[in-house]
Amino acid sequence: MLVADSDPRAYDKNGHCGTVDHKGNGCRPFILFKSTDGGGITGEGVIDGQGGKPIKEHDESWWQLARRAQTEGGAQNVPRLIEIDDASHIIFHGITLRNSPGFHVTLKNARDATFWGVRVDTPANARNTDGIDPISSQNILIAHSFIRTGDDNVAIKAGAAGATRHVVLVDNHFYWGHGMSIGSETAGGVSDIQVRDLTLDGTTSGLRIKSDISRGGVVSDVHYENICMRGNRRPLDFDTRYDAHAIGNNIPVYRDIFLNHVSGETGQLVLRGYDAVHPLQFALNGVSFNNTARWLIESAKIVIGPDGVTPAPPREVALPPSLVSTDCAKNWLPFPVTDTPGV
Incomplete structure (x- = not known):
């Protein structure tokens, strides 16, 4: 096991690590891959960020600091567990990452990275502890992992550094968390995303694209297939008004989004485009939820495939119910715990 130092001075960039301010970028990560070609972390070991342990010479943990920042309206200065910046040909295999003070893994301007059989394990109340976030990166594979x-269990983003393209997720299992997300930064453009054979067991949102006019861009050519969900408040959460108070001119546009054989229980099913000029463009086929699920649809163009949708979206009441639903019973797996994570 590799355990992160709890001393803010070990990560400090500008004298602010371990404090609350208005920027929140005062800490270096525990592990950094910078401008590397090749490398990674493999094996069955554990890297523990100690997010729930007291910060050295402080009366609160990193997570308590993050929660205090939320209460005070500021930004927490906490270290991320792993950053991969301007790097290529990175492989993570078999490793367990847990209890990060902030995000567990971020990739920025990365190329050709694989995460295979990775476990991310952190409590549900640990604020801003995303699992794996590809940002302005290309050719990323996340497979056979448990988060x-x-x-966000995974959040695909694209900011000022450029577009994110060619991201594939296959045979993954998500548990508590905020779901399979794209955004909220999409200004650089996100495209060519495939999500297949995913379970979302108790995430607050399920499949999610979130952005707003302060950070919006084009999200296109996104394919979800064979998705199983249960215990979600918003199983479908595609919203262009993530921050209702946002200011800017970067209108989010979501188009060519395909949902094929997606099953869930109840909750709110949100498809909310920006306006009639910038509607969502979705194709739904074999999408099946309980009849108690409720649609919230605004400014959206929806094409229904031959396997139908249940419950029928508003204005589509004449369509038949879903003819084919995903058999999810065999897909639910318990989280593979090796020992109890520290909190």
Whole structure:
């Protein structure tokens, strides 16, 4: 096991690590891959960020600091567990990452990275502890992994550094967390995304694209297939008004989004485009939820495939119910715990 130092001075960039301010970028990560070609972390070991342990010479943990920042309206200065910046040909295999003070893994301007059989394990109440976040990166594979955390299980983003393209997720299992997300930063453009054979067991949102006019861009050519969900408040959560108070001119546009054989229980099914000029463009086929699920649809163009949708979206009441639903019973797996994570 590799355990992160709890001393803010070990990560400090500008004298602010371990404090609350208005920027929140005062800490270096525990592990950094910078401008590397090749490398990674493999094996069956554990890397523990100690997010729930007291910060050295402080009366609170990293997670308590993050929660205090939320209460005070500021930004927490906490270290991420792993950053991969301007790097290529990275492989993570078999490793368990847990209890990060902030995000577990971020990739920025990365190329050709694989995460295979990775476990991310952090409590649901640990604020801003995303699992794996590809940002302005290309050719990323996340496969056969298990993720439960206090924020987005995976969040695909694209900011000022450029577009994110060619991301594939296959045969993954998500538990508590905020779901399979794209956004909220999409200004650089996100495209060519495939998500297949995914379970979302108890995430607050399920499949999610989130952005707003302060950070929006084009999200296109996104394919979801063979998705199983249960215990979600918003199983479908595609929203262009993530921050209702956002200011800007970067209108989010979601188009060519395909949902094929997606099953869930109840909750709110949100498809909310920006306006009639910038509608969502979705194709739904074999999408099946309980009849108690409720649609919230605004400014959206929806094409229904031959396997139908249940319950029928508003204005589509004449369509038949879903003829084919995903058999999810065999897909639910318990999180593979090796020992109890520290909190």
